[in-house]
Amino acid sequence: MPRDRLNVLLRGAGLRVTPQRVAVLETLATGRHLATCQDLWRRAQRRAAGLGLVTAYRILERMRDAGLVEQIDIRGTAYFGLTDRHHDHTICQRCGTIEATDGCLLDSLAGKRLRGTGFLVQGHRLDLLGLCHACQQAV
Amino acid sequence: MPRDRLNVLLRGAGLRVTPQRVAVLETLATGRHLATCQDLWRRAQRRAAGLGLVTAYRILERMRDAGLVEQIDIRGTAYFGLTDRHHDHTICQRCGTIEATDGCLLDSLAGKRLRGTGFLVQGHRLDLLGLCHACQQAV
DNA sequence: AGTGTAAACGATAATGATTTGCATAAGCAA
DNA sequence: TTGCTTATGCAAATCATTATCGTTTACACT
Numbered sequence: 489m490p491r492d493r494l495n496v497l498l499r500g501a502g503l504r505v506t507p508q509r510v511a512v513l514e515t516l517a518t519g520r521h522l523a524t525c526q527d528l529w530r531r532a533q534r535r536a537a538g539l540g541l542v543t544a545y546r547i548l549e550r551m552r553d554a555g556l557v558e559q560i561d562i563r564g565t566a567y568f569g570l571t572d573r574h575h576d577h578t579i580c581q582r583c584g585t586i587e588a589t590d591g592c593l594l595d596s597l598a599g600k601r602l603r604g605t606g607f608l609v610q611g612h613r614l615d616l617l618g619l620c621h622a623c624q625q626a627v
Numbered sequence: 628m629p630r631d632r633l634n635v636l637l638r639g640a641g642l643r644v645t646p647q648r649v650a651v652l653e654t655l656a657t658g659r660h661l662a663t664c665q666d667l668w669r670r671a672q673r674r675a676a677g678l679g680l681v682t683a684y685r686i687l688e689r690m691r692d693a694g695l696v697e698q699i700d701i702r703g704t705a706y707f708g709l710t711d712r713h714h715d716h717t718i719c720q721r722c723g724t725i726e727a728t729d730g731c732l733l734d735s736l737a738g739k740r741l742r743g744t745g746f747l748v749q750g751h752r753l754d755l756l757g758l759c760h761a762c763q764q765a766v
Numbered sequence: 767a768g769t770g771t772a773a774a775c776g777a778t779a780a781t782g783a784t785t786t787g788c789a790t791a792a793g794c795a796a
Numbered sequence: 797t798t799g800c801t802t803a804t805g806c807a808a809a810t811c812a813t814t815a816t817c818g819t820t821t822a823c824a825c826t
Contacts, residue, residue: 504793506803526783540805545784547803560752561700564813565783576752580759606760611710613699613754616717621745643822645774665812679776684813686774703784704812 489517501554511536512547513556522560522567558617578607628656640693650675651686652695661699661706697756717746 494513498505511532516523519531529544548568551557560567562579601608633652637644650671655662658670668683687707690696699706740747 504802506793508804524783538805542785542806543804550803558752559702561703563698563700564703564705566703576755578755578757578759580757580762602755606763607755607757608759608763609755609757611697611756613697613752613756614716615752616741616746616748617751618717618746618748620717620747624745624747643773645822647775663812677776681777681814682775689774 489514497556501551501556503550503554507536508532508539508543509547509551511539512544513551516557516568516570522569524565524567528568555619578602578605578609580607628653636695640690640695642689642693647671647675647678647682648686648690650678651683652690655696655707655709661708663704663706667707694758699754717741717744717748 491510491514494510494517495505497513498509503509512528514535515528515532519528523531525544525548526541528548529539529541532544533539548557548559552559552568556571557568558571560569630649630653633649633656634644636652637648642648651667653674654667654671658667662670664683664687665680667687668678668680671683672678687696687698691698691707695710696707697710699708
């Protein structure tokens with residue numbers, strides 16, 4: 489993703505452009521999967537030396553509130569990804585292993601085994617992400 | 628839910644029947660929504676005095692591994708519910724408020740506002756819950 | 767009913783991710 | 797460039813969850 493595009497994204501979301509934010513956003517755009525804050529922080533340091541972990545947390549929080557980033561919590565840790573992507577996963581209820589599904593599959597899967605991984609589907613979780621009525625006012 | 632049914636559930640899942648487990652399971656069956664471990668623990672104490680918080684965690688973990696219970700993590704904390712129910716939610720990306728959706732709605736919702744609550748849908752999260760290949764062997 | 771053993775329990779103390787407070791530095795509108 | 801606001805970095809606090817360990821209990825087999 490070109491640097492300009494990142495700046496536009498940030499400005500468009502009403503966020504100041506700082507090297508740290510660009511670094512985190514760029515890192516986010518580079519990776520193909522969801523990532524934890526710690527992970528992003530470690531990787532983003534190549535682009536912004538001295539970046540603090542706490543800052544990474546704040547940046548992700550800010551971008552999440554601005555709608556640029558999506559936060560998803562799995563087994564006690566938060567994962568982040570760009571909002572414009574699809575994030576469908578299989579999550580093993582026993583060992584917690586997370587894998588992305590190939591396409592966007594949906595209904596009547598219970599009891600079925602997914603082709604490829606052999607994951608046995610027992611149930612599903614669907615969360616609609618967005619803004620509640622109150623927060624829409626507060627923009 | 629009758630006490631017998633609970634025992635059958637536990638036994639059927641290969642779990643020993645203890646007053647603590649019955650208490651937690653009963654509490655889970657009583658509540659209409661997902662609940663945190665702390666919450667379940669507090670409520671289950673009416674049925675099993677002296678129940679330890681750590682025990683509640685272990686019971687839920689055990690029942691989750693046995694497939695009786697579904698664990699869902701939101702904003703850094705785990706929520707639990709019986710597996711046999713549907714759990715579709717709206718989650719505000721700003722304030723974190725979680726609400727259950729009325730029915731089971733699915734596609735082409737992005738950008739729409741939900742009737743009733745006015746929740747603005749920006750994206751969604753779909754997790755398929757079940758067992759990975761390795762864990763299926765280990766049963 | 768009595769007994770042995772693996773599994774469950776309760777309390778306390780770690781762990782690890784996330785937040786908070788505060789002083790300093792940097793973005794950006796005028 | 798100046799000034800005001802917001803962002804950053806660090807150290808310490810918080811909070812859910814996990815690990816440890818000694819004690820108790822469920823339950824299969826007498």
